[in-house]
Amino acid sequence: MKRILRLRHWPLWTVFLLVGLALILPFVLPWSHEQIDWDAVRAPAFTGSHIFGTDDIGRDRLARLMAGTQITVMVAVAAALVSLVIGIAWGATAGWIGGRVDEAMMRFVDALYALPFMFIVILLMVIFGRSILLVFVGIGLVEWLTMARVVRGQVMALKERPFILAAEAAGAPPLAIILRHILPNIAGVALAYLMLTIPQVVMVESFLSFLGLGVQEPLTSLGILVKEGADDMDMAPLGLFLPGGVLVLILVCLTIEGERLRDVYS
Numbered sequence: 451m452k453r454i455l456r457l458r459h460w461p462l463w464t465v466f467l468l469v470g471l472a473l474i475l476p477f478v479l480p481w482s483h484e485q486i487d488w489d490a491v492r493a494p495a496f497t498g499s500h501i502f503g504t505d506d507i508g509r510d511r512l513a514r515l516m517a518g519t520q521i522t523v524m525v526a527v528a529a530a531l532v533s534l535v536i537g538i539a540w541g542a543t544a545g546w547i548g549g550r551v552d553e554a555m556m557r558f559v560d561a562l563y564a565l566p567f568m569f570i571v572i573l574l575m576v577i578f579g580r581s582i583l584l585v586f587v588g589i590g591l592v593e594w595l596t597m598a599r600v601v602r603g604q605v606m607a608l609k610e611r612p613f614i615l616a617a618e619a620a621g622a623p624p625l626a627i628i629l630r631h632i633l634p635n636i637a638g639v640a641l642a643y644l645m646l647t648i649p650q651v652v653m654v655e656s657f658l659s660f661l662g663l664g665v666q667e668p669l670t671s672l673g674i675l676v677k678e679g680a681d682d683m684d685m686a687p688l689g690l691f692l693p694g695g696v697l698v699l700i701l702v703c704l705t706i707e708g709e710r711l712r713d714v715y716s
Contacts, residue, residue: 461703483517532590537597545605638715645708
């Protein structure tokens with residue numbers, strides 16, 4: 451617990467602070483993210499109750515920024531968890547069984563690596579529709595490849611350790627060995643790569659939303675806000691700098707924390 455509280459974890463605490471503000475401020479602000487103030491269209495910052503002003507149709511920028519941060523982080527975490535579950539299941543199975551099964555499973559992973567995963571996600575959006583559920587499922591289904599490779603290598607190294615061999619000699623079933631002995635020992639590495647997966651998912655989701663293929667109205671995300679800000683930059687540069695700054699801050703902080711965890715557990 452003391453290690454978590456150290457100052458070197460400032461990137462993680464920064465993200466927690468941003469997420470906390472995104473969850474709390476919507477209950478305090480007088481305007482919702484989709485509510486239109488017809489009397490304050492394109493209002494500059496600190497106009498009335500609009501701290502950061504309003505967009506081109508009179509929606510409060512701060513409220514939309516908080517809502518966009520919520521959606522972006524939610525999609526990123528959900529998609530990363532999908533990739534974590536699939537990656538651990540695939541990698542642990544391949545590493546434990548080994549032989550031809552391992553060879554076939556990892557060649558499948560290599561084949562998926564060769565495909566343009568962004569094209570796959572866009573194809574899923576076009577075929578099955580643009581829902582928030584499909585966004586994080588689709589992204590998660592193409593972000594598990596690195597996790598599978600990492601977990602496979604860890605499992606192959608662990609299954610030759612004396613305590614694993616002793617468990618096998620005692621007659622423990624393979625599933626029990628994986629759940630009780632192997633997974634707890636690879637949890638740190640999986641956590642590190644999960645932390646590195648989240649910023650990747652944030653970038654993918656933001657790019658899809660920027661193209662109009664991600665989250666749809668009345669919901670919003672940082673990618674949508676960046677797109678709207680870029681279109682209106684000449685008139686209101688704050689509309690681009692605010693979501694862009696939050697997006698960059700989240701990406702940088704999560705990447706720094708993920709690399710730190712990877713150095714610790716690798």
